[in-house]
Amino acid sequence: MKERVTVIDIARAAGVSKSTVSLVLQASPLVNETTRAKVNAVIRELGYVYNRGAANLRQSNAKSKIIGVVVNDLTNSFFAELAVGIDMVVQSAGYVQFLANTGESLDRQREVIASMREHGISGLILSPARGTDAADLKPLVASGVPVVNVVRQIVGAKVSSLISDNHAGAHAAVTHLAGLGHRRIAFFGGFPDTAVFSERLRGYRDALVDAGLEVSEELVIGSAPSRAGGVDAAERALSLPVRPTAALCFNDAVAFGACDGLRAKRLEPGVDFAVVGFDDVIEAKAAVPALTTVSVDPQGMGRRAAQLLLKQINAGKADAEAIIGSVRLVIRQSCGSAADKRERLALI
Amino acid sequence: MKERVTVIDIARAAGVSKSTVSLVLQASPLVNETTRAKVNAVIRELGYVYNRGAANLRQSNAKSKIIGVVVNDLTNSFFAELAVGIDMVVQSAGYVQFLANTGESLDRQREVIASMREHGISGLILSPARGTDAADLKPLVASGVPVVNVVRQIVGAKVSSLISDNHAGAHAAVTHLAGLGHRRIAFFGGFPDTAVFSERLRGYRDALVDAGLEVSEELVIGSAPSRAGGVDAAERALSLPVRPTAALCFNDAVAFGACDGLRAKRLEPGVDFAVVGFDDVIEAKAAVPALTTVSVDPQGMGRRAAQLLLKQINAGKADAEAIIGSVRLVIRQSCGSAADKRERLALI
């Protein structure tokens, strides 16, 4: 119903030409201070709203200042924090974030990416849904839009990626557990058809071998990568003929669930059973017992991904760059650390 | 670097006019089936990407098919789920979501809303940052953009709102606890300067009065509305001269933290101390003990908010509508329900 206020209206009211108004809008040094002040005053007075659509229709080269972010499960706080990290750097670079959730649906992912393309995003950060194929990104990269792939590897895609070092993280965690004297160490949770799962599992197995421990298939207990899945995995582990005494969990959600499951069977996590998570979500530190976990710092990862993307946007050229995010084991209470053990022994 | 493919290129290649191509794009019934097929084939062949910017420059009336969603803390899974709920209905209506996080910063909120305005959103769903004033929304609503305010009330703003019935929820929870025989019931967590806090607190107090219990200031233990805050509140509560035996928590995150804090002091939530949450986030059901909580169904709330917004967008007119979302107490294990009590007595 309201008439749109345009640069022309501003120009008329300020007694200048639309070109001058345009220059003021882009903070050009070409315009006289007095004029700039007057124009800005009128802009405020008339309640002018800049029309980015029209603007980047004209400047087909410099794109739209929108960054697309597509994640596969916003409900998982890992991704929420990732998004927050991205948002931080993207915002301060004057871009705006376009966040969509696919919920692991490939169809939804296709729709969402297509829609973002229509809106002329200047770059995309994607945490792909399970089963995403390199071909799904083909048209996007072909049209020269920089893409940064995070969290899950997409084989064969010619885009930059930022994947955390899942193998090293799992290896470090299991080595630590072995060092604490555990002999039967389980792996809890995760869907077997993702690259993340197989890399963490590979790290787990390699560490067992390196520590001279037996690798047993029955100790690999898959489940949904959620809290409920963790409860389930713990229950199944405890009903095994020979129980494990420790577990590396696919992620922190599974680890929390595992703690719940242990308690349901009257076992205290960190005392009767060692639990190690993966991700280091924000609650890991505050939980009781505080969760020992492989820290991938989701916010930091988001920030790095965003920086990588911005670098590519500014460079103009998009040579794919594969970064392996380093990872570190944060030792807290849930694994019954050496220090804790000594303490408990002293109490006897 | 890549040349953009436009309707004109399509028209030329298909041997029709650009107008016809445009009609095909909008699935108009005016165009002959044969022509439509040919044009569609060429579109696919040339890898054409629709330029929404140009499109809604022309059709200044029918807006841009973007819905803006602004939340104050994406890290809180309540809001992540809210966003997922919104996304569901928004997507299926052919809109695309534009999600931004303010992290409780008013400046960030202003920036984000301004940016969305420039991009020509056709509607906004806002969970306002603390301290948001009605004036902050003034220009937006003045320009005729429908706004739905969720979760937190903004006094004086002439926009539709969808707020859950915090008073009734808190009242029901406390009444339930009183019915289980608790006499000293605490209130854990939350910042005192939000409307949500004061409404839940009011519900808590009214229920105490209705149950003939004493209202004591020392039992209201504020803290950050996070898991860490819950740990903190529980610790403080347990160091009181006369301990409470139950607590209504500001939200589920606080409730989980409270459980952690209780365990740290060797008290078992649901057995030695009753804990009730608020929100019913997805993990509440899976936790051990399963959390008794006031369900506000964040996804459902998101869906309702989105429907309300779409209704307003379609109607064209924006008469503000205030909806109070109903709420129900979901009784699980963390409050040591009557059923559980009987069971435990039978075991003796």
Next chain:
DNA sequence: TGACAAAATTGGAACGTTCCAATTATCTTG
């Protein structure tokens, strides 16, 4: 088959901005 209706197609103007080349105003300086 001629005449009229219905269906399908079309060229040009318009949306709000930026860019370019051109113009006008202002400043310097011998």
Next chain:
DNA sequence: CAAGATAATTGGAACGTTCCAATTTTGTCA
């Protein structure tokens, strides 16, 4: 103060689409 240099401003074209009115094609029926 003339004249060249610099600073500031400007009109018009262009971006890719949709809408409108007009035109062409096809179909119908006496």
